[in-house]
Amino acid sequence: MSNGFASGGVAVVTGAGSGIGEAIGRRAAARGMGVVLADIAAERIDAIARELAHAGHEVVAVPTDVTDPGSVDALADAAYDRFGHVSLLANNAGLESLGNLWEIPPGEWHRLISVNINGIFHGIRSFVPRMGADPRPSHVVNTTSVGGIGTTPGMGAYTVSKHGAQEMTECLYLECAEAFPHVTVSAFVPAHVTTRIFEDLEPGENTGAAVEYWRGQLRAKGMAPADAARIFFDGVDRKDFWIITHPESFDRLAGRRSRLLAGALPPDAP
Ligand SMILES: NC(=O)c1ccc[n+]([C@@H]2O[C@H](COP(=O)([O-])OP(=O)(O)OC[C@H]3O[C@@H](n4cnc5c(N)ncnc54)[C@H](O)[C@@H]3O)[C@@H](O)[C@H]2O)c1
Structure with a gap:
Protein backbone atom coordinates (compact mmCIF):
# COMPACT_ATOMS: atom_id res chain seq x y z
CA MET A 1 0.00 0.00 0.00
CA SER A 2 1.01 3.60 -0.41
CA ASN A 3 3.70 4.67 1.99
CA GLY A 4 3.21 8.36 1.32
CA PHE A 5 6.36 8.75 -0.72
CA ALA A 6 6.57 10.14 -4.21
CA SER A 7 4.67 13.41 -3.94
CA GLY A 8 6.09 14.21 -7.39
CA GLY A 9 4.15 11.31 -8.84
CA VAL A 10 5.16 7.76 -9.70
CA ALA A 11 6.69 6.61 -12.97
CA VAL A 12 6.78 3.01 -14.22
CA VAL A 13 9.26 2.56 -17.05
CA THR A 14 9.73 -0.62 -19.10
CA GLY A 15 13.04 -1.18 -20.84
CA ALA A 16 14.54 0.86 -18.00
CA GLY A 17 17.80 -1.09 -17.94
CA SER A 18 19.38 0.74 -20.86
CA GLY A 19 19.24 3.62 -23.27
CA ILE A 20 16.10 5.72 -23.47
CA GLY A 21 14.24 3.88 -20.70
CA GLU A 22 17.17 4.22 -18.31
CA ALA A 23 17.34 7.95 -19.06
CA ILE A 24 13.58 8.37 -18.52
CA GLY A 25 13.90 6.56 -15.18
CA ARG A 26 16.83 8.70 -14.10
CA ARG A 27 15.08 11.91 -15.12
CA ALA A 28 11.87 10.85 -13.36
CA ALA A 29 13.90 10.29 -10.18
CA ALA A 30 15.59 13.69 -10.57
CA ARG A 31 12.11 15.25 -10.83
CA GLY A 32 11.23 13.79 -7.42
CA MET A 33 9.03 11.00 -8.74
CA GLY A 34 8.88 7.55 -7.25
CA VAL A 35 10.27 5.27 -9.93
CA VAL A 36 9.61 1.65 -10.85
CA LEU A 37 12.31 0.33 -13.18
CA ALA A 38 11.19 -2.68 -15.22
CA ASP A 39 13.37 -4.69 -17.58
CA ILE A 40 14.16 -8.27 -18.49
CA ALA A 41 17.81 -7.42 -17.66
CA ALA A 42 17.43 -7.77 -13.88
CA GLU A 43 21.07 -7.02 -12.99
CA ARG A 44 21.05 -3.74 -14.92
CA ILE A 45 17.91 -2.37 -13.26
CA ASP A 46 19.11 -3.58 -9.87
CA ALA A 47 22.36 -1.66 -10.29
CA ILE A 48 20.57 1.52 -11.45
CA ALA A 49 18.05 1.25 -8.61
CA ARG A 50 20.83 0.80 -6.02
CA GLU A 51 22.65 3.86 -7.36
CA LEU A 52 19.50 6.04 -7.39
CA ALA A 53 18.39 4.83 -3.95
CA HIS A 54 21.85 5.62 -2.61
CA ALA A 55 21.37 9.17 -3.89
CA GLY A 56 18.12 9.40 -1.90
CA HIS A 57 15.55 8.60 -4.60
CA GLU A 58 12.52 6.36 -4.15
CA VAL A 59 13.21 3.61 -6.65
CA VAL A 60 12.30 -0.02 -7.02
CA ALA A 61 13.55 -2.47 -9.64
CA VAL A 62 11.07 -5.10 -10.81
CA PRO A 63 12.48 -7.70 -13.24
CA THR A 64 9.82 -7.96 -15.92
CA ASP A 65 9.35 -9.70 -19.24
CA VAL A 66 6.88 -7.51 -21.15
CA THR A 67 6.06 -10.42 -23.49
CA ASP A 68 4.43 -12.23 -20.54
CA PRO A 69 1.07 -10.79 -19.39
CA GLY A 70 1.51 -12.38 -15.95
CA SER A 71 4.88 -10.71 -15.53
CA VAL A 72 3.39 -7.30 -16.41
CA ASP A 73 0.47 -7.91 -14.02
CA ALA A 74 3.07 -8.62 -11.32
CA LEU A 75 4.84 -5.36 -12.26
CA ALA A 76 1.57 -3.44 -11.76
CA ASP A 77 0.98 -5.18 -8.42
CA ALA A 78 4.52 -4.29 -7.31
CA ALA A 79 4.09 -0.63 -8.36
CA TYR A 80 0.72 -0.22 -6.62
CA ASP A 81 1.86 -2.15 -3.52
CA ARG A 82 4.88 0.12 -3.16
CA PHE A 83 3.41 3.50 -4.10
CA GLY A 84 -0.40 3.14 -4.22
CA HIS A 85 -0.55 5.19 -7.41
CA VAL A 86 0.95 5.34 -10.90
CA SER A 87 0.98 8.75 -12.58
CA LEU A 88 3.18 7.89 -15.57
CA LEU A 89 3.48 4.60 -17.45
CA ALA A 90 6.22 4.52 -20.09
CA ASN A 91 5.74 1.44 -22.28
CA ASN A 92 9.21 1.71 -23.74
CA ALA A 93 10.89 -1.73 -23.98
CA GLY A 94 11.78 -2.57 -27.55
CA LEU A 95 14.02 -4.64 -29.82
CA GLU A 96 15.41 -4.16 -33.33
CA SER A 97 15.68 -6.58 -36.24
CA LEU A 98 17.23 -6.28 -39.69
CA GLY A 99 16.87 -8.19 -42.94
CA ASN A 100 14.44 -8.54 -45.79
CA LEU A 101 11.11 -9.94 -44.62
CA TRP A 102 11.75 -13.38 -46.14
CA GLU A 103 15.12 -13.62 -44.39
CA ILE A 104 13.95 -13.01 -40.82
CA PRO A 105 14.04 -16.19 -38.72
CA PRO A 106 10.49 -16.87 -37.48
CA GLY A 107 11.70 -16.95 -33.87
CA GLU A 108 13.19 -13.46 -34.24
CA TRP A 109 9.98 -12.17 -35.86
CA HIS A 110 7.79 -13.55 -33.09
CA ARG A 111 10.12 -12.30 -30.36
CA LEU A 112 10.18 -8.79 -31.80
CA ILE A 113 6.40 -8.60 -32.24
CA SER A 114 6.01 -9.98 -28.70
CA VAL A 115 8.18 -7.23 -27.21
CA ASN A 116 7.35 -4.25 -29.42
CA ILE A 117 3.59 -4.79 -29.82
CA ASN A 118 2.43 -7.31 -27.24
CA GLY A 119 4.61 -5.64 -24.60
CA ILE A 120 2.69 -2.38 -24.98
CA PHE A 121 -0.64 -4.22 -25.05
CA HIS A 122 0.29 -5.99 -21.80
CA GLY A 123 1.23 -2.66 -20.22
CA ILE A 124 -2.12 -1.19 -21.25
CA ARG A 125 -4.18 -4.10 -19.91
CA SER A 126 -2.32 -4.32 -16.59
CA PHE A 127 -2.22 -0.60 -15.81
CA VAL A 128 -4.88 1.44 -17.64
CA PRO A 129 -7.93 0.08 -15.77
CA ARG A 130 -6.22 0.95 -12.47
CA MET A 131 -5.09 4.36 -13.71
CA GLY A 132 -8.62 4.97 -14.99
CA ALA A 133 -10.20 3.94 -11.67
CA ASP A 134 -7.97 6.44 -9.81
CA PRO A 135 -9.45 9.95 -10.14
CA ARG A 136 -5.99 11.53 -10.08
CA PRO A 137 -4.62 12.51 -13.51
CA SER A 138 -2.18 10.10 -15.08
CA HIS A 139 -0.33 9.62 -18.34
CA VAL A 140 0.53 6.66 -20.60
CA VAL A 141 3.39 7.16 -23.05
CA ASN A 142 4.17 4.46 -25.59
CA THR A 143 7.57 4.58 -27.27
CA THR A 144 6.98 4.14 -30.98
CA SER A 145 9.54 5.33 -33.57
CA VAL A 146 9.92 7.27 -36.80
CA GLY A 147 10.02 3.67 -38.10
CA GLY A 148 6.27 3.68 -37.38
CA ILE A 149 5.71 6.66 -39.67
CA GLY A 150 7.73 5.74 -42.77
CA THR A 151 8.73 2.51 -44.49
CA THR A 152 12.30 1.18 -44.23
CA PRO A 153 13.10 -1.81 -46.45
CA GLY A 154 15.50 -4.16 -44.70
CA MET A 155 13.96 -3.29 -41.31
CA GLY A 156 10.50 -4.71 -41.93
CA ALA A 157 9.87 -6.58 -38.69
CA TYR A 158 10.75 -3.49 -36.69
CA THR A 159 8.77 -1.03 -38.81
CA VAL A 160 5.73 -3.33 -38.88
CA SER A 161 5.89 -3.49 -35.08
CA LYS A 162 6.25 0.28 -34.75
CA HIS A 163 3.37 1.01 -37.12
CA GLY A 164 1.37 -1.34 -34.88
CA ALA A 165 2.57 0.41 -31.73
CA GLN A 166 1.69 3.80 -33.22
CA GLU A 167 -1.81 2.64 -34.18
CA MET A 168 -2.30 1.10 -30.73
CA THR A 169 -1.36 4.45 -29.17
CA GLU A 170 -3.81 6.41 -31.34
CA CYS A 171 -6.57 3.91 -30.54
CA LEU A 172 -5.76 4.09 -26.82
CA TYR A 173 -5.87 7.89 -26.98
CA LEU A 174 -9.42 7.81 -28.35
CA GLU A 175 -10.56 5.07 -25.98
CA CYS A 176 -9.20 6.88 -22.90
CA ALA A 177 -10.71 10.18 -24.06
CA GLU A 178 -14.06 8.40 -23.96
CA ALA A 179 -13.65 6.16 -20.89
CA PHE A 180 -10.99 7.87 -18.72
CA PRO A 181 -10.55 11.53 -19.71
CA HIS A 182 -8.08 12.06 -16.85
CA VAL A 183 -5.68 9.53 -18.45
CA THR A 184 -3.57 11.32 -21.06
CA VAL A 185 -2.01 9.24 -23.85
CA SER A 186 1.07 10.13 -25.89
CA ALA A 187 3.27 8.62 -28.57
CA PHE A 188 6.98 9.15 -27.92
CA VAL A 189 8.60 9.03 -31.37
CA PRO A 190 12.39 8.85 -31.31
CA ALA A 191 14.69 8.82 -34.31
CA HIS A 192 18.43 8.18 -33.83
CA VAL A 193 19.36 7.89 -30.15
CA THR A 194 22.69 6.36 -29.07
CA THR A 195 21.71 3.20 -27.16
CA ARG A 196 22.55 -0.49 -27.18
CA ILE A 197 19.60 -1.40 -29.43
CA PHE A 198 21.81 -2.41 -32.39
CA GLU A 199 24.72 -3.45 -30.17
CA ASP A 200 22.49 -6.21 -28.75
CA LEU A 201 21.33 -7.33 -32.20
CA GLU A 202 23.19 -10.49 -33.27
CA PRO A 203 24.26 -10.26 -36.93
CA GLY A 204 22.35 -12.88 -38.95
CA GLU A 205 23.43 -14.81 -42.04
CA ASN A 206 22.65 -11.88 -44.37
CA THR A 207 22.60 -8.93 -42.01
CA GLY A 208 26.19 -8.46 -40.83
CA ALA A 209 26.80 -5.34 -42.95
CA ALA A 210 23.43 -3.82 -42.04
CA VAL A 211 24.02 -4.38 -38.33
CA GLU A 212 27.42 -2.68 -38.59
CA TYR A 213 25.87 0.19 -40.61
CA TRP A 214 23.16 0.86 -38.04
CA ARG A 215 25.54 0.54 -35.09
CA GLY A 216 27.70 3.17 -36.80
CA GLN A 217 24.71 5.42 -37.49
CA LEU A 218 23.62 5.47 -33.85
CA ARG A 219 27.16 5.87 -32.52
CA ALA A 220 27.93 8.73 -34.93
CA LYS A 221 24.61 10.53 -35.29
CA GLY A 222 22.57 9.55 -32.27
CA MET A 223 21.13 11.92 -29.73
CA ALA A 224 22.19 11.29 -26.12
CA PRO A 225 19.52 9.32 -24.22
CA ALA A 226 19.45 12.05 -21.56
CA ASP A 227 18.42 14.58 -24.24
CA ALA A 228 15.72 12.23 -25.48
CA ALA A 229 14.44 11.93 -21.89
CA PRO A 247 11.05 16.92 -35.86
CA GLU A 248 12.79 17.27 -39.24
CA SER A 249 12.89 13.48 -39.78
CA PHE A 250 9.32 13.15 -38.56
CA ASP A 251 8.08 15.91 -40.90
CA ARG A 252 9.86 14.39 -43.89
CA LEU A 253 8.47 10.90 -43.27
CA ALA A 254 4.98 12.06 -42.30
CA GLY A 255 4.84 14.40 -45.31
CA ARG A 256 5.84 11.61 -47.66
CA ARG A 257 3.35 9.17 -46.16
CA SER A 258 0.53 11.75 -46.37
CA ARG A 259 1.31 12.32 -50.07
CA LEU A 260 1.35 8.60 -50.81
CA LEU A 261 -1.95 8.01 -49.01
CA ALA A 262 -3.69 11.09 -50.39
CA GLY A 263 -2.69 10.15 -53.95
CA ALA A 264 -3.13 6.37 -53.46
CA LEU A 265 0.47 6.11 -54.72
CA PRO A 266 2.72 3.04 -54.47
CA PRO A 267 5.55 3.01 -51.87
CA ASP A 268 8.25 3.88 -54.42
CA ALA A 269 6.46 6.92 -55.89
CA PRO A 270 8.78 9.95 -56.06
N1 LIG B 1 17.67 4.18 -30.12
C1 LIG B 1 16.98 4.64 -31.14
O1 LIG B 1 17.55 5.26 -32.07
C2 LIG B 1 15.48 4.46 -31.20
C3 LIG B 1 14.80 5.07 -32.26
C4 LIG B 1 13.41 4.91 -32.32
C5 LIG B 1 12.75 4.18 -31.34
N2 LIG B 1 13.46 3.61 -30.33
C6 LIG B 1 12.70 2.83 -29.34
O2 LIG B 1 13.07 3.24 -28.04
C7 LIG B 1 12.80 2.17 -27.12
C8 LIG B 1 14.00 1.98 -26.22
O3 LIG B 1 15.07 1.51 -27.02
P1 LIG B 1 16.61 1.91 -26.78
O4 LIG B 1 17.09 2.46 -28.04
O5 LIG B 1 16.74 2.63 -25.51
O6 LIG B 1 17.23 0.42 -26.71
P2 LIG B 1 18.05 -0.34 -25.60
O7 LIG B 1 18.36 -1.66 -26.22
O8 LIG B 1 19.18 0.47 -25.11
O9 LIG B 1 16.99 -0.53 -24.42
C9 LIG B 1 15.88 -1.39 -24.57
C10 LIG B 1 15.65 -2.12 -23.25
O10 LIG B 1 14.49 -2.98 -23.41
C11 LIG B 1 14.76 -4.15 -22.65
N3 LIG B 1 13.95 -5.28 -23.08
C12 LIG B 1 14.10 -6.03 -24.20
N4 LIG B 1 13.20 -7.03 -24.19
C13 LIG B 1 12.47 -6.90 -23.05
C14 LIG B 1 11.41 -7.64 -22.48
N5 LIG B 1 10.92 -8.74 -23.08
N6 LIG B 1 10.89 -7.23 -21.31
C15 LIG B 1 11.38 -6.14 -20.69
N7 LIG B 1 12.40 -5.40 -21.17
C16 LIG B 1 12.94 -5.78 -22.34
C17 LIG B 1 16.24 -4.43 -22.90
O11 LIG B 1 16.80 -5.32 -21.92
C18 LIG B 1 16.83 -3.02 -22.85
O12 LIG B 1 17.29 -2.71 -21.54
C19 LIG B 1 12.46 0.95 -27.98
O13 LIG B 1 11.05 0.78 -28.02
C20 LIG B 1 12.98 1.34 -29.34
O14 LIG B 1 12.32 0.69 -30.39
C21 LIG B 1 14.81 3.72 -30.24
Missing part, protein backbone atom coordinates in the same frame (compact mmCIF):
# COMPACT_ATOMS: atom_id res chain seq x y z
CA ARG A 230 14.37 15.73 -21.56
CA ILE A 231 12.23 15.95 -24.72
CA PHE A 232 10.06 13.13 -23.36
CA PHE A 233 9.27 15.04 -20.14
CA ASP A 234 8.81 18.37 -21.94
CA GLY A 235 6.09 16.64 -23.98
CA VAL A 236 4.61 14.96 -20.91
CA ASP A 237 4.42 18.33 -19.13
CA ARG A 238 2.63 19.86 -22.13
CA LYS A 239 0.41 16.77 -22.50
CA ASP A 240 1.35 16.61 -26.17
CA PHE A 241 0.08 13.59 -28.06
CA TRP A 242 3.14 13.58 -30.35
CA ILE A 243 6.47 13.74 -28.51
CA ILE A 244 9.14 13.85 -31.20
CA THR A 245 12.92 13.81 -30.78
CA HIS A 246 13.82 14.72 -34.39
Whole structure:
Protein backbone atom coordinates (compact mmCIF):
# COMPACT_ATOMS: atom_id res chain seq x y z
CA MET A 1 0.00 0.00 0.00
CA SER A 2 1.01 3.60 -0.41
CA ASN A 3 3.70 4.67 1.99
CA GLY A 4 3.21 8.36 1.32
CA PHE A 5 6.36 8.75 -0.72
CA ALA A 6 6.57 10.14 -4.21
CA SER A 7 4.67 13.41 -3.94
CA GLY A 8 6.09 14.21 -7.39
CA GLY A 9 4.15 11.31 -8.84
CA VAL A 10 5.16 7.76 -9.70
CA ALA A 11 6.69 6.61 -12.97
CA VAL A 12 6.78 3.01 -14.22
CA VAL A 13 9.26 2.56 -17.05
CA THR A 14 9.73 -0.62 -19.10
CA GLY A 15 13.04 -1.18 -20.84
CA ALA A 16 14.54 0.86 -18.00
CA GLY A 17 17.80 -1.09 -17.94
CA SER A 18 19.38 0.74 -20.86
CA GLY A 19 19.24 3.62 -23.27
CA ILE A 20 16.10 5.72 -23.47
CA GLY A 21 14.24 3.88 -20.70
CA GLU A 22 17.17 4.22 -18.31
CA ALA A 23 17.34 7.95 -19.06
CA ILE A 24 13.58 8.37 -18.52
CA GLY A 25 13.90 6.56 -15.18
CA ARG A 26 16.83 8.70 -14.10
CA ARG A 27 15.08 11.91 -15.12
CA ALA A 28 11.87 10.85 -13.36
CA ALA A 29 13.90 10.29 -10.18
CA ALA A 30 15.59 13.69 -10.57
CA ARG A 31 12.11 15.25 -10.83
CA GLY A 32 11.23 13.79 -7.42
CA MET A 33 9.03 11.00 -8.74
CA GLY A 34 8.88 7.55 -7.25
CA VAL A 35 10.27 5.27 -9.93
CA VAL A 36 9.61 1.65 -10.85
CA LEU A 37 12.31 0.33 -13.18
CA ALA A 38 11.19 -2.68 -15.22
CA ASP A 39 13.37 -4.69 -17.58
CA ILE A 40 14.16 -8.27 -18.49
CA ALA A 41 17.81 -7.42 -17.66
CA ALA A 42 17.43 -7.77 -13.88
CA GLU A 43 21.07 -7.02 -12.99
CA ARG A 44 21.05 -3.74 -14.92
CA ILE A 45 17.91 -2.37 -13.26
CA ASP A 46 19.11 -3.58 -9.87
CA ALA A 47 22.36 -1.66 -10.29
CA ILE A 48 20.57 1.52 -11.45
CA ALA A 49 18.05 1.25 -8.61
CA ARG A 50 20.83 0.80 -6.02
CA GLU A 51 22.65 3.86 -7.36
CA LEU A 52 19.50 6.04 -7.39
CA ALA A 53 18.39 4.83 -3.95
CA HIS A 54 21.85 5.62 -2.61
CA ALA A 55 21.37 9.17 -3.89
CA GLY A 56 18.12 9.40 -1.90
CA HIS A 57 15.55 8.60 -4.60
CA GLU A 58 12.52 6.36 -4.15
CA VAL A 59 13.21 3.61 -6.65
CA VAL A 60 12.30 -0.02 -7.02
CA ALA A 61 13.55 -2.47 -9.64
CA VAL A 62 11.07 -5.10 -10.81
CA PRO A 63 12.48 -7.70 -13.24
CA THR A 64 9.82 -7.96 -15.92
CA ASP A 65 9.35 -9.70 -19.24
CA VAL A 66 6.88 -7.51 -21.15
CA THR A 67 6.06 -10.42 -23.49
CA ASP A 68 4.43 -12.23 -20.54
CA PRO A 69 1.07 -10.79 -19.39
CA GLY A 70 1.51 -12.38 -15.95
CA SER A 71 4.88 -10.71 -15.53
CA VAL A 72 3.39 -7.30 -16.41
CA ASP A 73 0.47 -7.91 -14.02
CA ALA A 74 3.07 -8.62 -11.32
CA LEU A 75 4.84 -5.36 -12.26
CA ALA A 76 1.57 -3.44 -11.76
CA ASP A 77 0.98 -5.18 -8.42
CA ALA A 78 4.52 -4.29 -7.31
CA ALA A 79 4.09 -0.63 -8.36
CA TYR A 80 0.72 -0.22 -6.62
CA ASP A 81 1.86 -2.15 -3.52
CA ARG A 82 4.88 0.12 -3.16
CA PHE A 83 3.41 3.50 -4.10
CA GLY A 84 -0.40 3.14 -4.22
CA HIS A 85 -0.55 5.19 -7.41
CA VAL A 86 0.95 5.34 -10.90
CA SER A 87 0.98 8.75 -12.58
CA LEU A 88 3.18 7.89 -15.57
CA LEU A 89 3.48 4.60 -17.45
CA ALA A 90 6.22 4.52 -20.09
CA ASN A 91 5.74 1.44 -22.28
CA ASN A 92 9.21 1.71 -23.74
CA ALA A 93 10.89 -1.73 -23.98
CA GLY A 94 11.78 -2.57 -27.55
CA LEU A 95 14.02 -4.64 -29.82
CA GLU A 96 15.41 -4.16 -33.33
CA SER A 97 15.68 -6.58 -36.24
CA LEU A 98 17.23 -6.28 -39.69
CA GLY A 99 16.87 -8.19 -42.94
CA ASN A 100 14.44 -8.54 -45.79
CA LEU A 101 11.11 -9.94 -44.62
CA TRP A 102 11.75 -13.38 -46.14
CA GLU A 103 15.12 -13.62 -44.39
CA ILE A 104 13.95 -13.01 -40.82
CA PRO A 105 14.04 -16.19 -38.72
CA PRO A 106 10.49 -16.87 -37.48
CA GLY A 107 11.70 -16.95 -33.87
CA GLU A 108 13.19 -13.46 -34.24
CA TRP A 109 9.98 -12.17 -35.86
CA HIS A 110 7.79 -13.55 -33.09
CA ARG A 111 10.12 -12.30 -30.36
CA LEU A 112 10.18 -8.79 -31.80
CA ILE A 113 6.40 -8.60 -32.24
CA SER A 114 6.01 -9.98 -28.70
CA VAL A 115 8.18 -7.23 -27.21
CA ASN A 116 7.35 -4.25 -29.42
CA ILE A 117 3.59 -4.79 -29.82
CA ASN A 118 2.43 -7.31 -27.24
CA GLY A 119 4.61 -5.64 -24.60
CA ILE A 120 2.69 -2.38 -24.98
CA PHE A 121 -0.64 -4.22 -25.05
CA HIS A 122 0.29 -5.99 -21.80
CA GLY A 123 1.23 -2.66 -20.22
CA ILE A 124 -2.12 -1.19 -21.25
CA ARG A 125 -4.18 -4.10 -19.91
CA SER A 126 -2.32 -4.32 -16.59
CA PHE A 127 -2.22 -0.60 -15.81
CA VAL A 128 -4.88 1.44 -17.64
CA PRO A 129 -7.93 0.08 -15.77
CA ARG A 130 -6.22 0.95 -12.47
CA MET A 131 -5.09 4.36 -13.71
CA GLY A 132 -8.62 4.97 -14.99
CA ALA A 133 -10.20 3.94 -11.67
CA ASP A 134 -7.97 6.44 -9.81
CA PRO A 135 -9.45 9.95 -10.14
CA ARG A 136 -5.99 11.53 -10.08
CA PRO A 137 -4.62 12.51 -13.51
CA SER A 138 -2.18 10.10 -15.08
CA HIS A 139 -0.33 9.62 -18.34
CA VAL A 140 0.53 6.66 -20.60
CA VAL A 141 3.39 7.16 -23.05
CA ASN A 142 4.17 4.46 -25.59
CA THR A 143 7.57 4.58 -27.27
CA THR A 144 6.98 4.14 -30.98
CA SER A 145 9.54 5.33 -33.57
CA VAL A 146 9.92 7.27 -36.80
CA GLY A 147 10.02 3.67 -38.10
CA GLY A 148 6.27 3.68 -37.38
CA ILE A 149 5.71 6.66 -39.67
CA GLY A 150 7.73 5.74 -42.77
CA THR A 151 8.73 2.51 -44.49
CA THR A 152 12.30 1.18 -44.23
CA PRO A 153 13.10 -1.81 -46.45
CA GLY A 154 15.50 -4.16 -44.70
CA MET A 155 13.96 -3.29 -41.31
CA GLY A 156 10.50 -4.71 -41.93
CA ALA A 157 9.87 -6.58 -38.69
CA TYR A 158 10.75 -3.49 -36.69
CA THR A 159 8.77 -1.03 -38.81
CA VAL A 160 5.73 -3.33 -38.88
CA SER A 161 5.89 -3.49 -35.08
CA LYS A 162 6.25 0.28 -34.75
CA HIS A 163 3.37 1.01 -37.12
CA GLY A 164 1.37 -1.34 -34.88
CA ALA A 165 2.57 0.41 -31.73
CA GLN A 166 1.69 3.80 -33.22
CA GLU A 167 -1.81 2.64 -34.18
CA MET A 168 -2.30 1.10 -30.73
CA THR A 169 -1.36 4.45 -29.17
CA GLU A 170 -3.81 6.41 -31.34
CA CYS A 171 -6.57 3.91 -30.54
CA LEU A 172 -5.76 4.09 -26.82
CA TYR A 173 -5.87 7.89 -26.98
CA LEU A 174 -9.42 7.81 -28.35
CA GLU A 175 -10.56 5.07 -25.98
CA CYS A 176 -9.20 6.88 -22.90
CA ALA A 177 -10.71 10.18 -24.06
CA GLU A 178 -14.06 8.40 -23.96
CA ALA A 179 -13.65 6.16 -20.89
CA PHE A 180 -10.99 7.87 -18.72
CA PRO A 181 -10.55 11.53 -19.71
CA HIS A 182 -8.08 12.06 -16.85
CA VAL A 183 -5.68 9.53 -18.45
CA THR A 184 -3.57 11.32 -21.06
CA VAL A 185 -2.01 9.24 -23.85
CA SER A 186 1.07 10.13 -25.89
CA ALA A 187 3.27 8.62 -28.57
CA PHE A 188 6.98 9.15 -27.92
CA VAL A 189 8.60 9.03 -31.37
CA PRO A 190 12.39 8.85 -31.31
CA ALA A 191 14.69 8.82 -34.31
CA HIS A 192 18.43 8.18 -33.83
CA VAL A 193 19.36 7.89 -30.15
CA THR A 194 22.69 6.36 -29.07
CA THR A 195 21.71 3.20 -27.16
CA ARG A 196 22.55 -0.49 -27.18
CA ILE A 197 19.60 -1.40 -29.43
CA PHE A 198 21.81 -2.41 -32.39
CA GLU A 199 24.72 -3.45 -30.17
CA ASP A 200 22.49 -6.21 -28.75
CA LEU A 201 21.33 -7.33 -32.20
CA GLU A 202 23.19 -10.49 -33.27
CA PRO A 203 24.26 -10.26 -36.93
CA GLY A 204 22.35 -12.88 -38.95
CA GLU A 205 23.43 -14.81 -42.04
CA ASN A 206 22.65 -11.88 -44.37
CA THR A 207 22.60 -8.93 -42.01
CA GLY A 208 26.19 -8.46 -40.83
CA ALA A 209 26.80 -5.34 -42.95
CA ALA A 210 23.43 -3.82 -42.04
CA VAL A 211 24.02 -4.38 -38.33
CA GLU A 212 27.42 -2.68 -38.59
CA TYR A 213 25.87 0.19 -40.61
CA TRP A 214 23.16 0.86 -38.04
CA ARG A 215 25.54 0.54 -35.09
CA GLY A 216 27.70 3.17 -36.80
CA GLN A 217 24.71 5.42 -37.49
CA LEU A 218 23.62 5.47 -33.85
CA ARG A 219 27.16 5.87 -32.52
CA ALA A 220 27.93 8.73 -34.93
CA LYS A 221 24.61 10.53 -35.29
CA GLY A 222 22.57 9.55 -32.27
CA MET A 223 21.13 11.92 -29.73
CA ALA A 224 22.19 11.29 -26.12
CA PRO A 225 19.52 9.32 -24.22
CA ALA A 226 19.45 12.05 -21.56
CA ASP A 227 18.42 14.58 -24.24
CA ALA A 228 15.72 12.23 -25.48
CA ALA A 229 14.44 11.93 -21.89
CA ARG A 230 14.37 15.73 -21.56
CA ILE A 231 12.23 15.95 -24.72
CA PHE A 232 10.06 13.13 -23.36
CA PHE A 233 9.27 15.04 -20.14
CA ASP A 234 8.81 18.37 -21.94
CA GLY A 235 6.09 16.64 -23.98
CA VAL A 236 4.61 14.96 -20.91
CA ASP A 237 4.42 18.33 -19.13
CA ARG A 238 2.63 19.86 -22.13
CA LYS A 239 0.41 16.77 -22.50
CA ASP A 240 1.35 16.61 -26.17
CA PHE A 241 0.08 13.59 -28.06
CA TRP A 242 3.14 13.58 -30.35
CA ILE A 243 6.47 13.74 -28.51
CA ILE A 244 9.14 13.85 -31.20
CA THR A 245 12.92 13.81 -30.78
CA HIS A 246 13.82 14.72 -34.39
CA PRO A 247 11.05 16.92 -35.86
CA GLU A 248 12.79 17.27 -39.24
CA SER A 249 12.89 13.48 -39.78
CA PHE A 250 9.32 13.15 -38.56
CA ASP A 251 8.08 15.91 -40.90
CA ARG A 252 9.86 14.39 -43.89
CA LEU A 253 8.47 10.90 -43.27
CA ALA A 254 4.98 12.06 -42.30
CA GLY A 255 4.84 14.40 -45.31
CA ARG A 256 5.84 11.61 -47.66
CA ARG A 257 3.35 9.17 -46.16
CA SER A 258 0.53 11.75 -46.37
CA ARG A 259 1.31 12.32 -50.07
CA LEU A 260 1.35 8.60 -50.81
CA LEU A 261 -1.95 8.01 -49.01
CA ALA A 262 -3.69 11.09 -50.39
CA GLY A 263 -2.69 10.15 -53.95
CA ALA A 264 -3.13 6.37 -53.46
CA LEU A 265 0.47 6.11 -54.72
CA PRO A 266 2.72 3.04 -54.47
CA PRO A 267 5.55 3.01 -51.87
CA ASP A 268 8.25 3.88 -54.42
CA ALA A 269 6.46 6.92 -55.89
CA PRO A 270 8.78 9.95 -56.06
N1 LIG B 1 17.67 4.18 -30.12
C1 LIG B 1 16.98 4.64 -31.14
O1 LIG B 1 17.55 5.26 -32.07
C2 LIG B 1 15.48 4.46 -31.20
C3 LIG B 1 14.80 5.07 -32.26
C4 LIG B 1 13.41 4.91 -32.32
C5 LIG B 1 12.75 4.18 -31.34
N2 LIG B 1 13.46 3.61 -30.33
C6 LIG B 1 12.70 2.83 -29.34
O2 LIG B 1 13.07 3.24 -28.04
C7 LIG B 1 12.80 2.17 -27.12
C8 LIG B 1 14.00 1.98 -26.22
O3 LIG B 1 15.07 1.51 -27.02
P1 LIG B 1 16.61 1.91 -26.78
O4 LIG B 1 17.09 2.46 -28.04
O5 LIG B 1 16.74 2.63 -25.51
O6 LIG B 1 17.23 0.42 -26.71
P2 LIG B 1 18.05 -0.34 -25.60
O7 LIG B 1 18.36 -1.66 -26.22
O8 LIG B 1 19.18 0.47 -25.11
O9 LIG B 1 16.99 -0.53 -24.42
C9 LIG B 1 15.88 -1.39 -24.57
C10 LIG B 1 15.65 -2.12 -23.25
O10 LIG B 1 14.49 -2.98 -23.41
C11 LIG B 1 14.76 -4.15 -22.65
N3 LIG B 1 13.95 -5.28 -23.08
C12 LIG B 1 14.10 -6.03 -24.20
N4 LIG B 1 13.20 -7.03 -24.19
C13 LIG B 1 12.47 -6.90 -23.05
C14 LIG B 1 11.41 -7.64 -22.48
N5 LIG B 1 10.92 -8.74 -23.08
N6 LIG B 1 10.89 -7.23 -21.31
C15 LIG B 1 11.38 -6.14 -20.69
N7 LIG B 1 12.40 -5.40 -21.17
C16 LIG B 1 12.94 -5.78 -22.34
C17 LIG B 1 16.24 -4.43 -22.90
O11 LIG B 1 16.80 -5.32 -21.92
C18 LIG B 1 16.83 -3.02 -22.85
O12 LIG B 1 17.29 -2.71 -21.54
C19 LIG B 1 12.46 0.95 -27.98
O13 LIG B 1 11.05 0.78 -28.02
C20 LIG B 1 12.98 1.34 -29.34
O14 LIG B 1 12.32 0.69 -30.39
C21 LIG B 1 14.81 3.72 -30.24
